[in-house]
Amino acid sequence: MRATREWAMVDAGIAAALAAACALEILSPRLVPGVGEVVGNRPVLLATSLAAASALAVRRRLPLSVLCVVVGAMSLQQALTTPTGGLMLLLVAMVAAYASSAYATPARGAFAGAVIVGGAAAIGEDAGDWAFIAVVLGGAWLVGYVVMQRSTELQGAREDNRDLSARLARAAHQLEEAQRRLPAGPTPEEVAALTSREVEVARAIARGMSNGEIADDLSISEWTVKTHVANILRKLGLRDRAQVVVAAYESGLVAPGGRGAGRSPSTGDHLTE
Structure with missing residues (x-):
């Protein structure tokens, strides 16, 4: 809103x-x-020129209407009296032609181009004047059209960036929520509740051994291994063997690069059977 007011003040100043x-x-x-x-006739010249120039104050909000007012005022001036032949009113028409395409939709901009071509014939005294005015105002219209196209592309890029930023923010929020919902590691009390055999099984799982390999290594049946695994999951509040691996390293049951920590960090030199 503030930017809009500032541009309105700029346009009013130009007008x-x-x-x-x-x-x-x-x-x-x-x-x-x-x-x-x-x-x-000076009063006619003054009235038509001031009407055309003053209309530029709203050239951003009503670009096509402003162009019609400017072309109409210049045509009326040509019809009622002898124009000054100066450059000021032509500059007003150039600003209006630029605004008619730069601040309008493509359809309205195309209509503005037709108004410029038709108005040039009414403003000029002969074919040379018509061609000169059409080229000058047409050039200003073309510059405005290019600016409008680039502005549309930039606006689209800004919208895409805002959408991407919003998606990234949502993804970061979801990741943060997911991290908060991750199960907490086992407490020292929960680790202390494991028997020595369950600690051995947990360490074996952390080393990537299967139930059969654990059974052979500990000289127990595979069914007994499954029972120990179930007890480990229940006592530590875990869901699967992958979480057992993480918990074993986090709790110190297994040291990175080693076969085992040798002792539990919360139970001293031995664990209960």
């Missing part, structure tokens, strides 16, 4: 400056380079 320049061109032509003696 006021061009209106003052147009008035100076009509009332004091000798002070404006390139302007000869004014032979037309």
